[in-house]
Amino acid sequence: MFAIIVYDVGEKRVARVLKTCRKYLNWVQNSVLEGEITETNLKKLKAELNKIIEDDEDSVIFYTWRTQKYSDREIMGLEKGGQSLII
Amino acid sequence: MFAIIVYDVGEKRVARVLKTCRKYLNWVQNSVLEGEITETNLKKLKAELNKIIEDDEDSVIFYTWRTQKYSDREIMGLEKGGQSLII
Incomplete structure (x- = not known):
């Protein structure tokens, strides 16, 4: 499936959230990532x-x-x- | 059409960008808006x-x-x- 993820998190957690999302998706802007992702990987990412x-x-x-x-x-x-x- | 708009702009321009986008779309998060918009209004918004x-x-x-x-x-x-x- 295709996914867009947008986050707005406390400064202390920004780096970890971005790093985690980038394992699965492509970074497109400050707090936005997008890309093709399997349902399994999306579940992993959410967890x-x-x-x-x-x-x-x-x-x-x-x-x-x-x-x-x-x-x-x-x-x-x-x-x-x-x-x-x-x- | 359905649109999602994500912005990352200098602090001085944040309020104006948000105000402008909200004329046409619904605000969903810090720098993200979404909603149904006509092609004409999308052009206006971009301009x-x-x-x-x-x-x-x-x-x-x-x-x-x-x-x-x-x-x-x-x-x-x-x-x-x-x-x-x-x-």
């Missing part, structure tokens, strides 16, 4: 994130599509996720 | 955002789907966008 985040402070949204990717993705301004390839 | 953001510092991603919404949206932790109804 891992559940251990990291604080339920009363953080927020992580999982959008998933069973059949198709988006029909269009347009970036205005910088392609910030691209920096991940350089770092 | 308005183009005037606000700095191309060499900011990043706004527009995901659009012509036919279908996501098949699933799950929030882990807080539903931060809900606060917009209270403020």
Whole structure:
């Protein structure tokens, strides 16, 4: 399936959340990742994130599509996720 | 069409970008909005955002789907966008 994950978590947990998500998905912007992921891996990712985040402070949204990717993705301004390839 | 917009912009421009996006879409998290939008309104929104953001510092991603919404949206932790109804 295709997934987009967006997180808004406390500063102390940002690095761990990003690192965990990047094991399964591609980083596209500051707090956004996307990519093809199997149902099994999505479950794994959710379980891992559940251990990291604080339920009363953080927020992580999982959008998933069973059949198709988006029909269009347009970036205005910088392609910030691209920096991940350089770092 | 259905759209998800994610922005990562300089602090000085955050309020204006959010206010502009909220004219057309629903706020779901810190820097994420989603909703049904017509092609015409999407063009308007892009034109308005183009005037606000700095191309060499900011990043706004527009995901659009012509036919279908996501098949699933799950929030882990807080539903931060809900606060917009209270403020």
